[in-house]
Amino acid sequence: MIERVRIRGYRKFRDLDFRPHPEFNVLVGNNQSGKSTMLEAITLAVTGRINGRPAGEELHPYWFNRDNVAAFFAARAAGANPVPPTISIEVTLRPGPEFTELVGADDLLQPTGHAPGVRLIIKLNDEYKEEFEAYVTDPQTALLPTDYYTVEWSSFQNVPLTQRPRALRLAMIDSRTVRSGAGMDYHLRQVIGEHLTAEEQTTVSAAFQQVKETLAAQHLTGVNTKLASGDELLDGGRVSLAMDHSSRTSWDNSVIPHVEDVPFVLAGQGQQAVAKTVLAMRRHTDAAGAVMIEEPENHLSHSNLNVLLDRVEALAHPEQQVFITTHSSFVLNRLGLDRLRLVSDGTVQPFTALPADTVGYFRKLPGFDTLRLVLADRLVLVEGPSDELLFERFYCDKYGHRPIVDGIDVFSMRGLSQKRFLQLAALAGKRCVILSDNDGREQPDLDAVVADLGDLITDDRQLLFGTVGHGTTLEPQILQVNPVDTVRTVLDRAPNVDILKWMGNNKTEAALRIADSATPLTAPSYFSKAMEFIHER
Amino acid sequence: MSGELVLAVAGSRKTQSIIDACVAAPANARILVVTYTVNNQLELRRRLAAACPAATVDVVGWFTFLLHNIVRPYLPFMFPGQRVAGMDNESAYQQYVGVEERRRYFTSTGLARRVHLANLATLLVHRAGELPLRRLEQLYDRMFIDEVQDLGGYDLEVLQLLLGSAVPLTMVGDVRQAILSTSPEERKHKQFRNMRVWHWFQEQERKDQLRITQRRETWRCHPDVAAFADDLFAPTWGFEPTVSRNSLGTGHDGLFLIRTEDVDAYVEEFAPQPLRWDARAAKAHDHLEFLTFGTAKGLTRQRVLIFPTEKMRKLLQKGEPLEPLTAAKLYVGVTRAEQSVAFVLDRPGQCAHPYWSPPEVRPS
Numbered sequence: 001m002i003e004r005v006r007i008r009g010y011r012k013f014r015d016l017d018f019r020p021h022p023e024f025n026v027l028v029g030n031n032q033s034g035k036s037t038m039l040e041a042i043t044l045a046v047t048g049r050i051n052g053r054p055a056g057e058e059l060h061p062y063w064f065n066r067d068n069v070a071a072f073f074a075a076r077a078a079g080a081n082p083v084p085p086t087i088s089i090e091v092t093l094r095p096g097p098e099f100t101e102l103v104g105a106d107d108l109l110q111p112t113g114h115a116p117g118v119r120l121i122i123k124l125n126d127e128y129k130e131e132f133e134a135y136v137t138d139p140q141t142a143l144l145p146t147d148y149y150t151v152e153w154s155s156f157q158n159v160p161l162t163q164r165p166r167a168l169r170l171a172m173i174d175s176r177t178v179r180s181g182a183g184m185d186y187h188l189r190q191v192i193g194e195h196l197t198a199e200e201q202t203t204v205s206a207a208f209q210q211v212k213e214t215l216a217a218q219h220l221t222g223v224n225t226k227l228a229s230g231d232e233l234l235d236g237g238r239v240s241l242a243m244d245h246s247s248r249t250s251w252d253n254s255v256i257p258h259v260e261d262v263p264f265v266l267a268g269q270g271q272q273a274v275a276k277t278v279l280a281m282r283r284h285t286d287a288a289g290a291v292m293i294e295e296p297e298n299h300l301s302h303s304n305l306n307v308l309l310d311r312v313e314a315l316a317h318p319e320q321q322v323f324i325t326t327h328s329s330f331v332l333n334r335l336g337l338d339r340l341r342l343v344s345d346g347t348v349q350p351f352t353a354l355p356a357d358t359v360g361y362f363r364k365l366p367g368f369d370t371l372r373l374v375l376a377d378r379l380v381l382v383e384g385p386s387d388e389l390l391f392e393r394f395y396c397d398k399y400g401h402r403p404i405v406d407g408i409d410v411f412s413m414r415g416l417s418q419k420r421f422l423q424l425a426a427l428a429g430k431r432c433v434i435l436s437d438n439d440g441r442e443q444p445d446l447d448a449v450v451a452d453l454g455d456l457i458t459d460d461r462q463l464l465f466g467t468v469g470h471g472t473t474l475e476p477q478i479l480q481v482n483p484v485d486t487v488r489t490v491l492d493r494a495p496n497v498d499i500l501k502w503m504g505n506n507k508t509e510a511a512l513r514i515a516d517s518a519t520p521l522t523a524p525s526y527f528s529k530a531m532e533f534i535h536e537r
Numbered sequence: 538m539s540g541e542l543v544l545a546v547a548g549s550r551k552t553q554s555i556i557d558a559c560v561a562a563p564a565n566a567r568i569l570v571v572t573y574t575v576n577n578q579l580e581l582r583r584r585l586a587a588a589c590p591a592a593t594v595d596v597v598g599w600f601t602f603l604l605h606n607i608v609r610p611y612l613p614f615m616f617p618g619q620r621v622a623g624m625d626n627e628s629a630y631q632q633y634v635g636v637e638e639r640r641r642y643f644t645s646t647g648l649a650r651r652v653h654l655a656n657l658a659t660l661l662v663h664r665a666g667e668l669p670l671r672r673l674e675q676l677y678d679r680m681f682i683d684e685v686q687d688l689g690g691y692d693l694e695v696l697q698l699l700l701g702s703a704v705p706l707t708m709v710g711d712v713r714q715a716i717l718s719t720s721p722e723e724r725k726h727k728q729f730r731n732m733r734v735w736h737w738f739q740e741q742e743r744k745d746q747l748r749i750t751q752r753r754e755t756w757r758c759h760p761d762v763a764a765f766a767d768d769l770f771a772p773t774w775g776f777e778p779t780v781s782r783n784s785l786g787t788g789h790d791g792l793f794l795i796r797t798e799d800v801d802a803y804v805e806e807f808a809p810q811p812l813r814w815d816a817r818a819a820k821a822h823d824h825l826e827f828l829t830f831g832t833a834k835g836l837t838r839q840r841v842l843i844f845p846t847e848k849m850r851k852l853l854q855k856g857e858p859l860e861p862l863t864a865a866k867l868y869v870g871v872t873r874a875e876q877s878v879a880f881v882l883d884r885p886g887q888c889a890h891p892y893w894s895p896p897e898v899r900p901s
Contacts, residue, residue: 157605
């Protein structure tokens with residue numbers, strides 16, 4: 001189990017100190033925020049590989065944190081002699097007898113104790129110091145010459161590793177790049193290999209060898225006899241056939257898993273993702289390990305995603321740590337908001353402080369777009385779709401552009417309680433405002449509602465009601481501040497139509513017409529207040 | 538108190554006692570065996586492999602032990618970011634480099650200087666709040682150090698720290714054979730160099746840090762040989778007299794003197810192992826297959842033939858006692874023999890050992 005991930009100088013992560021949840025981590029963030037990079041970094045440190053190949057072979061200038069590289073070249077240009085940019089990824093494991101061999105100082109630069117762990121360091125190869133110096137003295141590009149770099153992969157014991165420590169189990173399920181083509185990919189082979197005990201592997205391997213020999217002895221003899229009677233080669237040698245015994249033809253390269261009797265590679269990508277996930281999580285259900293799943297929502301229909309998440313939840317156990325990246329609020333709500341880890345700007349923030357009942361609440365409301373809420377800059381919560389449309393329109397009228405341009409995301413309640421919304425906003429540290437109908441209540445009742453929310457209401461989080469006496473919902477509130485004839489024109493209704501009644505019965509249609517109209521309407525005062533509040537930084 | 542020193546005479550099956558303990562350990566036990574010389578590591582590995590203990594036994598050299606269990610894992614506590622490319626066996630003692638300086642312990646290419654490795658290890662154990670000891674406790678149920686008399690200088694500081702860990706530590710050795718040294722240039726604990734390491738162990742016993750037991754039975758040396766070896770050391774050292782369990786008689790047992798002109802005949806007759814101080818000694822007999830006292834360490838031979846140094850001659854002729862290092866070397870030489878030890882000595886002085894002479898030349 002991974003207790004801590006310390007990344008210095010790798011891509012987005014200039015200096016990251018992330019302590020994952022022991023069981024579930026749902027990594028969420030905008031595109032390019034570093035979710036996948038995080039999983040990639042963990043894989044690098046644990047396996048020494050990336051995309052199934054040794055890190056040294058895949059080393060790339062863009063792995064180095066851009067700010068670090070820029071700072072390095074800037075300092076060089078200014079005549080200083082800074083330390084060349086270095087990447088270090090340190091993964092601390094939970095102490096246990098199986099990891100004792102990996103124990104050493106828990107941090108290469110600032111140790112505070114000891115723990116088992118693995119680290120991958122990418123640094124300038126001392127042997128190429130002069131070449132590097134010559135290069136950076138007159139750099140042709142702002143990229144680092146990675147040819148002069150070396151990858152050091154070791155345990156915290158600081159003894160170089162040549163392969164993943166056996167006790168350290170990590171499976172990566174990347175459903176975006178399920179590889180088709182020949183046989184299994186690296187990860188899958190690893191997963192299947194670990195399902196078998198050493199004895200089972202030996203037995204299978206020996207049997208396979210025997211099959212090959214039988215084939216050669218019984219069926220190739222005839223062919224070879226025929227070949228032998230043919231023309232001699234130039235040097236007098238003869239051609240005969242034998243089985244290939246190289247590792248390319250070992251048993252694990254000759255078998256492929258079948259899903260529902262369909263060869264794995266021919267199964268749908270969704271099925272492949274499910275099969276890989278289940279295989280990875282099921283192996284050694286009693287053993288400690290970590291499973292990383294990238295964007296399980298890809299290639300899966302809603303109902304299949306549900307099935308997959310069911311499996312993931314069912315197969316999870318306290319010794320099995322799961323990391324999931326997702327862009328789907330559905331995945332997030334289902335797995336539990338408390339497991340959310342927000343990745344942004346090279347940081348990872350946990351969401352653990354959320355009360356259990358709120359987590360349960362969103363779990364029962366998996367359709368709610370929590371992710372949007374978490375990722376937005378500032379939030380506005382309104383009663384329904386028509387309020388949403390009108391807020392957007394009023395905002396455009398006032399500021400000349402849509403609220404999303406200012407990073408303001410407008411949500412409809414859709415049954416969401418104000419309290420839950422505020423809790424989430426508070427935890428995410430978002431400025432937000434809720435626009436609520438007064439529902440015919442008097443001012444003291446409304447004040448009591450606000451008071452009830454206690455410290456959820458602050459200078460940064462407001463709850464605003466439609467003005468008492470101006471109507472119970474948004475529609476009468478609009479009519480209060482706009483001449484009825486203007487509204488009639490905007491809505492394109494005949495003079496005999498009761499505008500208030502029509503608006504009440506056709507909320508969405510009315511909102512659409514107002515939103516599309518060339519004539520702007522005046523916003524009700526609670527909308528104006530809300531716009532000013534949320535617009536202000 | 539979890540430490541024990543077994544002071545064992547030559548031929549008392551010291552190494553075998555470690556093998557026996559490993560074999561007797563339960564299957565889930567993890568045992569670490571540390572020793573100084575490469576030969577002894579190979580010997581231990583070979584004999585352990587033959588004995589097939591159920592327990593997991595790691596055999597490592599002293600410097601590897603320091604490097605892998607203390608220096609590598611805990612280096613960030615003193616020199617964050619320092620690379621350890623390997624070990625440098627050649628570096629001289631860094632007399633003018635401060636104890637806090639990286640240069641004292643590492644070459645510019647990141648090799649750890651062997652000469653200061655124990656010093657660095659000692660510092661790291663302190664800097665890391667003794668975490669290295671906790672690590673060893675997690676890794677091992679029992680530790681043995683063979684040939685412990687070879688340790689000195691900062692090694693003794695490391696030993697002291699190890700005695701403070703919860704891992705039962707058994708040290709086996711014979712200070713009478715202290716002729717090698719892990720740290721010949723080290724100034725720390727100079728007073729305990731070579732044989733005088735015995736005083737360090739005695740001091741630890743007084744401080745209740747360890748218990749000393751002496752194994753005085755030899756299965757190798759003939760009683761006369763054992764008695765001669767014992768007499769090389771003054772009673773003030775406090776070594777218990779050796780008891781010989783060798784009751785074999787071959788007709789040529791015990792101590793003998795040989796005249797130079799009879800050497801070839803003696804070699805012809807008994808095929809003894811010739812021993813000398815170093816390659817410059819006994820040049821006239823270079824045709825013999827010599828070992829030095831140092832390289833003979835750990836070996837068993839039925840008979841040895843010793844070409845004594847000037848001091849050794851004085852011991853034999855006048856009874857002048859030897860200084861400790863020479864005494865230790867002679868002790869090693871003498872105790873290689875099961876049945877007989879012969880000295881090449883032309884003038885016997887007070888020496889009472891009989892001369893061996895070739896039988897009268899028979900008429901041809």
